[in-house]
Amino acid sequence: MHRPEKSTKSQHPTLLRTTYAGALLLTPNLCQASMASELDFGFWTLLALAALQAVMIGLLQKSRIKYKRARNALEQAKANLETRIEERTESLRYTNNQLSDAAARHEIAEELLRETQDYLHSIINSMPSVLIGVSRAGHITLWNAAAERLIGISSKAALGNTIDDVYPELVISQATIEAAIDSQIPQTLENLQQGSGNQASYSDITVYPLMALEMGGAVIRIDDVTLxxxxxxxxxxxxxxxxxxxxxxxxxxxxxxxxxxxxxxxxxxxxxxxxxxxxxxxxxxxxxxxxxxxxxxxxxxxxxxxxxxxxxxxxxxxxxxxxxxxxxxSQHRDQSPTDIIQLLDNSLDLATHSMQIDTGDDIELPKIEKNYDANLPSLTCSAIEIQQVILNLLRNAFQAFQQTEYGAPLNPTIRVATYKDNDWYCIEIADNGPGMQENVRRHIFEPFFTTKDVGQGTGLGLSVSYFIITEHHGGQISVESQPGKGTTFIIKLPMR
CATH class of the missing domain: 1.10.287 (Helix Hairpins)
Incomplete structure (x- = not known):
């Protein structure tokens, strides 16, 4: 844009001179003829041209000043625009950074929330107690791993359903749940029995109201207190x-x-x-x-x-x-040389007086068969503890004859034998009673395991006998049994 202005400014004098020279060349004769008039005309023409040139120069100068101002204004506007763009860009960058930081914090918060939830779920599912969350209407909101194991229903299948539909055996009623929520006082039921005999189990059930009143729910806790x-x-x-x-x-x-x-x-x-x-x-x-x-x-x-x-x-x-x-x-447990055969006879005398069996037709005692190895030496042991074990085994044999589901034995017999097996002093007590199922035989020496009804036995006789033989005497005790073929207990004591 500057170049056209410079070109226009520089061509005006040349154009005037060219025009004037042309006029002189075209009229050589006229110049001579009317020299005086031409001089006047040329003067005014030059004057007019000069004035025109001055006007044009003034216009050009004004236009240039205007252009310069416009260019300066444009440059200022450009600078202002660039500044505003930079400010806006910086603002956008700051906002973007804030959004990025917020997004990062949100992701961290979500990750922490997930970790916290996983941690809480891990705690809840690691607890041995059954935890069941319920709403006021009885819908399940929480179902931990212990509940899955006890009831056999997965958490996915249980959540959202009513507690009565999922766990109808639960003895806690809807009224009890509502009472706990309304009063904000836990409701507890203790020593609730499920099953009978050796299958019997006991539970404590407590309904805890949630402290957040707006939620209006409760947590049911079930603890196995069988032991x-x-x-x-x-x-x-x-x-x-x-x-x-x-x-x-x-x-x-x-x-x-x-x-x-x-x-x-x-x-x-x-x-x-x-x-x-x-x-x-x-x-x-x-x-x-x-x-x-x-x-x-x-x-x-x-x-x-x-x-x-x-x-x-x-x-x-x-x-x-x-x-x-x-x-x-006898309260002491000192070990001393003991005549096992005499100990067995004393135990039989002590036990058989209470072994009357009602066979339906008569009252009789079981037949006692003795098969002792008379060449066995005395055994160093705690006589009172060994007698306790023998009495336990004799009592179990006698009780086996009284199991009504098998009927009265035709020929109730208890066989007591002693013999030597390498370095072991062996005592066998066998009966021809109904025998035991394999699932009973495997657990026979476990504490509190019993096939008797509640109140008729503690399930400790054989476990105590096992402890006496294995821990106090370094021996072994085992059982062989088949349904319908009787049971044999074998005691092995080291001969030292």
Whole structure:
């Protein structure tokens, strides 16, 4: 745009000169003829041209100034625009950075939220207690892993459904849930039993209201307290046994006195009715009594036999009382050389008096078969503990004959045997009872495992026996059993 202005400014004088020279060349003769008039005309023409040139120069100068101002204004506008663009760009960059930071913080917050949720879910699912969240209307909002294991329904299938549809066996009613939410006081039910026998389990159920009142829900917590209940039953049973032991010891002392009197009197009767005794003959002659005739009468009426039965029964009762007293008094567990065969006989005497079996037609005792190896030496052990184990096994054999689902055994027999197996002193106690299923046999030595009804056994007899043999004596105890073929317990004690 500057170049056209410079070209126009520089061509005006040349054009005037060219025009003027042309005019002179075209009219050479006229110039000579009218020199004076032409001079006047040329002067005014030059003057006009000069004025025109001055006007044009002024216009051009004005246009240039205007252009310069416009260019300066344009450059200023351009600078302002660039500044504004830079400011806007900087603002956009700042806003973009803020959005990026906000997006990053949001992603971090989401990640932390996910981690927190995963952590809370991990805590909830790691708890052994069953946790079930419910709304006021009874719809399930939480279902942890323990609930899945107990009830067998996945969390996905349970959520959103009502608790009555998913877990109808739950003893907590909708009214209890609403009462806990309204009162903001937990509602608890303790020692609830499910099942019976060795399948029985116990639970504590508590409904905790949510503290956020606007949510209006609750959490149901179910705790398996089977072990606690069984321990409580065991403690009660132990207290009964302790009381019974003290009572039995006291009764044994009381029974010993009349037993001693009975035995002494029986011996006196036998001695004073003996026709061979000199003193008896003398006293009979004083009373004019024919002692030989009286003796024949007694023999004819089997009175000596009756007296011998009385004496044998009294002596057996005395042995039972003596064993009971020894069993109840023995608190120490020192190991000493023990005659195992004598210990087995004492245990049988102590146990068989309570082994009466009702076969339906009669009351009888199980047949006892003894198969002892008489060449076995004494065994160093705790006699009272081994006797406790033997009594437990004998009692289990006796109870096996009384299982009504199998009926009365045709020939109830308990076999007791001792023998040597390498360096082991072996004791076997076998019965021909109904036997055990494999799923029962596998758990027979576990604490609190029992097939009896609640209150009829603690499930500790065999587990205690296992502990005595394995831990206190370094031995082994095992069981062999098949349904319908009886059960055999094998005790192995080291011969040292």
């Amino acid at each position: 606690r209940v069984r321990v409580e039953h065991m403690m009660i049973q132990n207290e009964k046994m302790l009381s019974l032991g003290e009572l039995a010891a006291g009764m044994a002392h009381e029974i010993n006195n009349p037993l001693a009197a009975i035995l002494n009197n029986v011996q006196n009767i036998i001695r004073r009715t003996d026709a061979k005794q000199t003193m008896n003959k003398v006293e009979a002659e004083k009373l004019n009594v024919d002692l030989d005739q009286l003796d024949r009468y007694w023999q004819h009426r089997d009175i000596p036999t009756f007296l011998n039965h009385i004496r044998e029964a009294g002596e057996r009762s005395a042995r039972i009382v003596s064993n009971m007293l020894e069993f109840s008094r």
